[in-house]
Amino acid sequence: MLEPTPLDERKQRILKAVVSDYTVTGVPVGSQVLAAKYFIALSSATIRNELADLVGTGYLQQPHTSAGRIPTDRGYRYFVDFLMAPEAATPGVRRTVRQAFESAPRSVDGILEKAAMVLAQVTENVSLVTAPEVSEARIKHVDLVSLEPQSVLIILVLEGNLIKQQVVHLERATTQDDLSRMAAMLNRKVKGQTADELSARLAALGPDRDEQRQIIERMVESISVHQAQRQTVVLHDGVRNLLRHPEFVEVSRLEELLELLEQGAQLAGILQQVAFEKEVEIMIGRENTSSGLRECSLVLTTYKMADRVRGSIGVIGPTRMHYGQVVARVRLVSQATSEVLAHLGN
Amino acid sequence: MLEPTPLDERKQRILKAVVSDYTVTGVPVGSQVLAAKYFIALSSATIRNELADLVGTGYLQQPHTSAGRIPTDRGYRYFVDFLMAPEAATPGVRRTVRQAFESAPRSVDGILEKAAMVLAQVTENVSLVTAPEVSEARIKHVDLVSLEPQSVLIILVLEGNLIKQQVVHLERATTQDDLSRMAAMLNRKVKGQTADELSARLAALGPDRDEQRQIIERMVESISVHQAQRQTVVLHDGVRNLLRHPEFVEVSRLEELLELLEQGAQLAGILQQVAFEKEVEIMIGRENTSSGLRECSLVLTTYKMADRVRGSIGVIGPTRMHYGQVVARVRLVSQATSEVLAHLGN
DNA sequence: TTTAGCACTCTCGATCGGAGACTGCCAAGA
DNA sequence: TCTTGGCAGTCTCCGATCGAGAGTGCTAAA
16 A cells, blocks of 8 residues: 555646546546646646656556556545545436335335435446344334244334344244234333343243243344344346446456345445445445455445434445546435435324 | 248257257357267268258258358247257256255245245356235235324235235324224134235225225235236346356347346236246247347246245246256246245244 | 269458557757 | 657557368269
């Protein structure tokens, strides 16, 4: 890692111009283009000198000797940290997002799916959405349904109207009437508790009351962090958008990325760790530990749901992306999603 | 469409050899290769004559004058209808499938997801799975949960332990106690009925009993055909497999296909109409109405669940695929899926 | 009906060369 | 000291050319 080299104002303007031009055209940008489009007062020779410096300090690179310059990961990082102008989503985009949610089904899953869809659409990249983290969510309602004599379906309604289900096997046959009574009792006992609280109380309960204990254990399991992590679903949409980017003409890159998307677990890990601190987190190229993301950037943020519950939402695209615009749109969709989720019950 | 030309036995053998060789190598197969590998008794010149005939009758085509022959859609169709030897899945594949389901979560969605995953894996193509068609499924249990004073969550457990949920808004505020009483009553009334029966009885009920009527209406809606069709989810997996096939090096084809997969509705239509008659339905190339499937083949069948309920499962791949093997594996996964679904409640 | 022989066609890959785009460096000018 | 014009050098890209290789269709003989 190079130590942070301070950039004087002109170098900053040149770096900014290179990033801006390159993200739009996709072509390495040369000194003449810069002089003509962005720095009429300067000659191309002067800009060449500056460009050589920026290459030396690691902000830019040349694909080959006689080509223009393109940003390095470091150059993009400097750009997003210091140079990027804040952008606002255009009215057209706002309308698209609003309309998308209008046709969303009134369920958490349905809304998140719509969010993934519209985010992919407006950013023209692949969108990612994790299911909400529920280990701290309070339980709102429990229901027990007899499937077979010794087999019970547990239905949990959590804060934010999120529904979890789990099948449990009992040692003794139990009728639906028994189950209904048990459900009524459980509702009195567990309502308003979180999984953590429940599991603490469970430990204090002792080994008696077999069926009930078994059921509560399974309830805890189905909403605990461990479980959630193991099978966290990462929704994604918009893979077709990637095909339009010239950086994916060689199929091998696409293949790595697809594998990452289809297996999900590794991505889930990245999404869970990240993005709970800053408002929007950007990870550029090799900053990602995953080798499949070597030439991709992630723009991530979170969405909220019933205050305590939340998940991650964002996009993944080539490092050469219009960061300002993507950030604005990711933020917009995240806010809209939170809002729609908040109104779910009304 | 050419009228069906009868093929003598030697032409059949040659067509079969061309299809077999081409599906493995991916290279147009010439008269010399055929003579050497499949017809030692014949000279290449004889085979050339036969090949010319097969081109004339539309079973084969030449990419260009000096290339070997490849099957046309018609050639593939003849092959799968009359020439294809039945194959059985290998023990290795059987084991893979069995193991995949062992780690599946005990829910319909989870099992179908696993099915899509393992089918993509063993066929090395894109797998497709529709959600089960539930309009004829009997209702097993109803539960009503108060989300907000005027907002109720309906939870329906159907035959096969399939869970449907729906949010409904009431005109009057209703407490959870009221809802629980109503649920108990509904359970007595609607248990064992199908959506169709329920909707018929609803019509006879008259306009009184507002809340209850509203709730039943929504129940019917959430499991009726129309609703199901509108939002039938088509699971798919294994897009990365396509990248390995040389027919998808040009990205435009991939793009069309991805769009079809990501929007889903059109595919859902194809999957629903098809494959309820024969055991395994094969659609080859231009037999598909969708332009995105011009150069693809579908191999589809159904899976069962609680007898009445069923959905479609299959794969989509390039027309040049090993049909015998794919058919065997699609059938295997479909059977395994049905079996696992049948044991869901035990 | 089958086969050997042969001329012909087309693709594919390698090679080559020129146009174009930029650069780096140098020396002169502000 | 910074800037600039000039210029030689380098590299990619594109199109043309060419030869090898593969495979065919046709013809005439078996």
